[in-house]
Amino acid sequence: MPQDPGRSHPPCALTDPHEHAKDHFPRAWAELILLGVIWGGSFLSIRIALDEIPVVTLVLHRCGWAALFLWILVLLMRLPVPKEPRIWGAFLVMGLLNNVIPFGLIAWGQLHIETGLTSILNAATAIFGVIVAALLFPDERLTVRKALGVGLGFLGVATAIGLEQFARFDLRSTAQLAVLAGTVSYAFASAWARFNLTGLPPLVAAAGMLTGSTLFLAPAALLIDGPPVLELAARTWASIAYFALFATAGAYLLYYRVLELAGSGNLMLVTLVIPPVAIVLGALVLEEELNPQAYAGFALLAAGLVILNGKPVLRRNRARN
Numbered sequence: 001m002p003q004d005p006g007r008s009h010p011p012c013a014l015t016d017p018h019e020h021a022k023d024h025f026p027r028a029w030a031e032l033i034l035l036g037v038i039w040g041g042s043f044l045s046i047r048i049a050l051d052e053i054p055v056v057t058l059v060l061h062r063c064g065w066a067a068l069f070l071w072i073l074v075l076l077m078r079l080p081v082p083k084e085p086r087i088w089g090a091f092l093v094m095g096l097l098n099n100v101i102p103f104g105l106i107a108w109g110q111l112h113i114e115t116g117l118t119s120i121l122n123a124a125t126a127i128f129g130v131i132v133a134a135l136l137f138p139d140e141r142l143t144v145r146k147a148l149g150v151g152l153g154f155l156g157v158a159t160a161i162g163l164e165q166f167a168r169f170d171l172r173s174t175a176q177l178a179v180l181a182g183t184v185s186y187a188f189a190s191a192w193a194r195f196n197l198t199g200l201p202p203l204v205a206a207a208g209m210l211t212g213s214t215l216f217l218a219p220a221a222l223l224i225d226g227p228p229v230l231e232l233a234a235r236t237w238a239s240i241a242y243f244a245l246f247a248t249a250g251a252y253l254l255y256y257r258v259l260e261l262a263g264s265g266n267l268m269l270v271t272l273v274i275p276p277v278a279i280v281l282g283a284l285v286l287e288e289e290l291n292p293q294a295y296a297g298f299a300l301l302a303a304g305l306v307i308l309n310g311k312p313v314l315r316r317n318r319a320r321n
Contacts, residue, residue, distance in 0.1 A: 028261035035254050036273025042247035043115045043122075043278040044285055045239040046107055052236045054225040055111070059103040060217040061228075063095070065244035067210035070203060070252070079201050082208065090196035094205075095212030098189035100220075102182035103213075109182070112175035114288045119278035120160050120298045121179040123271045126305055127153035128187035136191050145307060152304030160297025206252045268309050272302050 049058055074081065082088065110118050127150055133140035142150070161176050197205050221228065232240075259267055275298055282288040 028258060028266070031254060031258045032262060032267065032270050033273055035251060035258055036270045037277050038247050038251050038254070039270070040119065040274040040277025041281060042243045042251075043110070043119050044281040045242040045247065047110050047115050047282075047286065049236050049239040049243070050107065050111055052232055053229075053240075054221075055104055055107045056217065056221045057225045057228050058107055058240075059100065060214065060221045061240045062103060062244045062248055063099050063210045063213040063217055065240070066248035066252075067207055067214050069245055069249040070207035070210060073253075074204055074207050077203070079204050082200065082204065087197075087200070088208070088212075090192070091205075091208035091212040092215065093212070094189060094192055094197065094209040095214075096216060097185050097192055098209060099213035100216050101185040102189075105178040105182035105185070109175040109179040112171050113179070114290055114294075115282035115286060116275065116279035116288055116290050117160065117176070117294050118179055119275040120294055120301065121157065121176060122183060123275055123298070123301055123305070124153060124157050124180060125183040125186045126268050126271050126308065127157070127301075128184050129190055130308060132184075132187040132191050137194070145310065149304040149306075149308035152307065153301050154304075156297045156299070156301030156304060158297070159300055160294045162291070162293055202256045203253070206249075210248070266309065268305060271305055 046058065046062075049061075053061070106118060106122060109121075130140075130142070130146055130150055134142040134146070157180070161173070193205070200208075255267075258270070279288075279290065
C-alpha cells in the first residue's frame, strides 16, 4: 500500500477546530473508510496482474503510470517543481524505500501466500513505523502506551504467521518474511521523508517520489524481465489501471485529504480497514481460505494499532461542541 511520502508534512489545521470539527467528522471517517477499501482492493488487483506480468514490470507499471498522472495534476495546478539536485536525490532515495523495495517484496510475497494474509502482514507497517521513529526522533519516544501497542502488534504478526512456519522455513515462510521486510522499508521511508522532504507540497513530493521509483525500475525491469509486453488480457489492464491510478495516484490524493481532516494519528486506523476488504475479495474472487490463526493474529494486531492511535482527535473536538 502507498505510504505517506511526506510524513513530515503536518496536517493542515482546520480554521477553527472547535467550530468546524463536528461538520468534518462524518466526512473524515467516510473518506478514511473509502481509502481503506481502495487500498484493500489493491491486493486483489496486484495478484490478478501477477498471473501475466513479472514482479518488477508490475511495480514499474504501478509507479510509472501513477507518476505520469500526478505530474499532469501538478502542472494543471501550477505547483512549483523543485529544481535543487538535493531534493531530486531525496526523491530517488524515497522512491527506493517507499516504492521499489516494499512494492517489489510484497508483490513477490503475494505469489506464494494468500492475498488476505499479505494484507494482514502489511498492517505491521504502523508498528515498525513507531519503532523507527522512536529510534531516530527525540519527539517520538516510545511511551508505555506505544510499547504496549507495539508488543501486541508483534504478537499479532507472530500469531498470523505461525511460529511453526520457521521450523521448516519453506517458500511460504520466506514470502511472509519478504512482506514484513517491505513494511520495514516503509517505516524507514517515513523517517527519510521527515528528514529530507519537509515543506514540499504533498502532491509534488508524491510525484517526485514515484518518478524516482520509475528511474530505478525501468532499467531493472528490462534487465530482469525483458521488454514489457503490452498485449495483455483485458482484466490485466484493468488491474493495472486500478492499482496504478486508483490505489496509488488517486489514493495519495485521498490520503492527504483525510490527513487534513482527521490528523495523522487517526489516519493510522485506515490499517484496520484494509485487511478485511482484502480478505473478503480474496475469498470471493480467488477462493482463498485463511488459517484461523491469521484472523487471531489480525485481532491482536488491530488491538495494538488501536492502542497506538490513542483517542481520536476529531471525536474529542466534537465532544467539546
